[in-house]
Amino acid sequence: MREKIIEKAAELFINLGFKSVTMDDIAQEMGISKKTIYTHFKNKTALVKEAVMHMYHLITHGIDCIRALEQNPIEELYAIKKFAMTRLKDEKSSPQYQLQKYYPEIYSLLKEKQFEKMHECTVANLERGIAQGLYRENLDVEFVSRIYFIGVNGIKDDTLFPIDQFPKAQLFEAYLEYHLRGIVTKEGLKTLKKFINQQSN
Template sequence: METLKSKNVSIVLFELEMIPIERIIEGGEELFLKAGIKSVTMDDIAKHLGISKKTIYHFFKDKNDLVIALVKKKLKEDEDQMAGIISKSGNVIEEMINMMTCSEEIVSRINPIVIHDMQKYHPEAWKEFQHFKAEVLVHTMEELLTKGIKQGYIRPDIDVKVMSLMRVHQLELGFNPSVFPIAEFNTWDVQQQFQEHFNYGVCTLKGYKLLDQYKNNKQD
């Protein structure tokens, strides 16, 4: 005769075979993006996925562990996406335009509360984000600007390191609700203003004209 305990074990084992770890991470992401991280519980995620909470705990010891896994996954995806843009773009201005499109896709799905909650309640995940910002984003921006100077599209008089650091920190600033309250500002509009201000500010006249050309073609 099957006991309640053995039945529960059987359910968990079945779910472990049927539910990949990636789906649990995605389920957490779906809820975090809607309500922020702090207000979502492991019970909420289990209910959202229609599985036992024990199944989630088989892969993740707690919510913090899940958040760290999610952040690592998304940062790797973003890094791969940026690498793809760079490899397919013909020049730096095209890279800038394609990066804006990529940024729009990323920013449009991010709830600023998620950034706040991660910084305040999940320091390990926040550390991963800061490392990505310092090592990947700044390095990518430095390479882009240096290449643009050689191509004649970016002003040779700029300090590449300073401009790269400024641009990367602007991304984080745009998500700061104390500076740009959610009720008053659209997050993507803020990021777009930062991006355009930066792009036109670092371009030579040659780059400025090509940037306008790409923008007009995109609008058409």
């Protein structure tokens, strides 16, 4: 039952926001009493933390599966972007913004974990790209990986990128192209253009 509550809460938080969803809403959605939820979680904050970690592990597992395919590095980044966009249905709301505002400690923990994971993935991607001649060999890998992380997080800020002006899917698409154009070789650019053409068709 504990796992089912976490899964349902995670789904509701992503779709409706961390602030909007109450314990009553979760209980009603599941057809159980609120008391049942409180036997597993002492308060809403504890449930939010578990739901956030559940979502984080789902996404990182998916990314690990994509990385295990060992596609060329540019293809890998497009596959990860596509996967992340299907997982985070944040077209209408920005769950990360609400998490930061109402649950700052959980947000800080998540951001730390996200950085560790994304840094590891990006460094590996950059090193493979350089080795395969798709990325420029004079790249400062540590600098680029950190700038990429800042960018990916920065474009999630709805105050900087209002959703009505910058739909999430297009925004991530544009940022990935921006990132890759800055690091690819002439050979890498050929591969990148194939993906840009695929997206526009």
